Amino acid sequence: MLLASQPPPCSRQPYWQKIPFWRDVSEEQFLSYRWQVANTIQGTSKLAAFLSNVLPDNIPHALPSSSRLGHIKTRNTLIEDVLEGVTKAPMSLRVTPHIMSMIDWNNPLEDAICRQFFPLGSNILPDHPMLTLDSLHEEADSPVPGLVHRYPDKALFLATSVCPVYCRFCTRSYAVGANTDTVAKHSQKPSRKRWEAVFSYIEHTPNITDIVVSGGDAYYLQPEHIMEIGTRLLSIPHIRRIRFASKGLAVCPSRILDTTDTWAAALVALCSQGRQVGKHVALHTHFNHPNEITWVTELAAQCLFEKGVVVRNQTVLLCGVNDNVNTMSFLIRRLADMNIQPYYVYQGDMVRGVEDLRTPLQTILDLEQHIRGTIAGFMTPSFVVDLPGGGGKRLAASYQTYDRESGVSTFVAPSVKGGQKVYKYYDPIAGD
Ligand code: SF4
Incomplete structure (x- = not known):
């Protein structure tokens, strides 16, 4: 090799x-x-x-x-x-x-990495009474199984429900991975029949211009499936941008360098195909802590950069992992130096079994206040809350109200579902 x-x-x-x-x-x-x-x-x-x-x-x-x-x-x-x-x-x-x-x-x-993947029985706190398994109401916003259409011009294609790792705090714990003792999954297995229904919906919905191909994780799509999905989407005249979502670069970077495997080659080919027809294809990845980065990661990121693949990162804010200015700043800088755009820092979603990993809204507000201005604007992520109930992503600082005593914040989302609804985010209830 x-x-x-x-x-x-x-x-x-x-x-x-x-x-x-x-x-x-x-x-x-x-x-x-x-x-x-x-x-x-x-x-x-x-x-x-x-x-x-x-x-x-x-x-x-x-x-x-x-x-x-x-x-x-x-x-x-x-x-x-x-x-x-x-x-x-x-x-x-x-x-x-x-x-x-x-x-x-x-x-x-x-250890900040250990906390993300290994649950400890003694550390699992009671779930917040207002949280739900499908916190973002993705299934309710799916006109066909495995396609979430919430924003007017963007849709999320859940092409598989398998990942190279399983994160404890996954938003999509209702669907992703094998069944567990506590959750029978509504899985979205890769299937041509299901994908065909998704393509048909997209083809007949001309206001959709952006597609995120996720899951699960696009790393678990075969290279030929990456090509098939990408080529089909690029052929739809109103689709202008495609993003493949994969944590692969963070958790198994050597695959990008392995010349016996063709996943990266398929992605590179699609990006080039997209450029030739004036459309944008990118990779969205998911690093949460600088310790996840090694020389293999740096080589893999450089390989993608040399080949013209745009890579953006979406970090999840997690208590005891990256909820301090030094760690988050260092992560952002490391990503920027690898030519990975630090795109989002997400407030932890209100999903089951991970109250020990959530932080109050105040933490993300403080992080943004300290980090903005310390690195070039185009490398500064947006600090966002994905609103429980399906309001979509909003800047954390755009809350309408935030009662720090009760831990309840409210948001509105004018571009989603008529914009009338008030969405609430609930801070975790303090443990010991
Ligand atoms: S890689 Fe993404 S989809 Fe898979 S478990 Fe982690 S957060 Fe969920």
């Missing part, structure tokens, strides 16, 4: 070799997409075996014994807590070797 370009040798550390299981895994193996897929951690027995191998005997932390996680002092108590969390969580567990290699297993309770 040949890499698209070479980094300075000093930066090329085999960071995966700190995992005892992967001590002897070569660079060539680790960078192969087939190896990444074959060694992805999913299912409780594989997870327990991995954690037993990687965790120290004693789990260090400075938490008081009375706190929710204070009792977790040994490897076994942590593994038991994670397995309990998996049975309570709305998302099944799947994590790539790239991500597993970037977690600090000597300090897992304070």
Whole structure:
């Protein structure tokens, strides 16, 4: 396998070799997409075996014994807590070797990547009484299954319901991933029949100019499916812009560099095809923390940049992950330096099972206040709330009212559904 370009040798550390299981895994193996897929951690027995191998005997932390996680002092108590969390969580567990290699297993309770993927039974708080499984009312706004049409000129095509990783806080936990003990999924499997109904709706709705192809994750569409969907959409005269949504660059960047795999080549070809007919095709990805970025990520981002693929990033604001100015600023700068446009920072959605990860609205308002002006305007993300109930994305600072005591903020969305409705976002109810 040949890499698209070479980094300075000093930066090329085999960071995966700190995992005892992967001590002897070569660079060539680790960078192969087939190896990444074959060694992805999913299912409780594989997870327990991995954690037993990687965790120290004693789990260090400075938490008081009375706190929710204070009792977790040994490897076994942590593994038991994670397995309990998996049975309570709305998302099944799947994590790539790239991500597993970037977690600090000597300090897992304070690791920002660990928090995003591994639920802890003791840390799951009661859901806010106003939250719902499909918080953004996507199914209610779907004229055909798997096509959300909320804004006048934009639609969201859910082409699959599978992802290379499953994020605990996924907005689409009603549909994405395998069924869990707590959620029977309304999955949107890739199927030509279903896609045909989606294409037909788009073809007959001339006011739609923008399509986001998501899921699930477009990384789990076969390269030929990427080409088929993209070419079909580009052939529709009123479609001017297409975005493929994939966390792949963040969680399995080596695929972009793997010349034995053709996913990136399909995307590059579509971007070029789009340019030739004056239409824009882009990749939207999802980094939440600077620790997710390695030399492999930098190479993959450079490869896409050299080939003319526009990449934008959508970060989710998460408590204990990126809810401070230093981390968020550093993430934005790292993305900008890789020519990935920091496009959105989202307030965490009001979905099931992740109250420990949500922040009050005030956090995103404070972040924007401190970050805006510290980096070029075109590299400054919009700080937004995707309104519960289907009001769409609004700037967090555009709230109509915000009662900080009760934690209730109100918004209006003039361009959505007649613009009359008042939408409410509820801060998490404070735990310990
Ligand atoms: S990659 Fe995206 S769609 Fe998949 S679980 Fe994460 S947030 Fe949800």
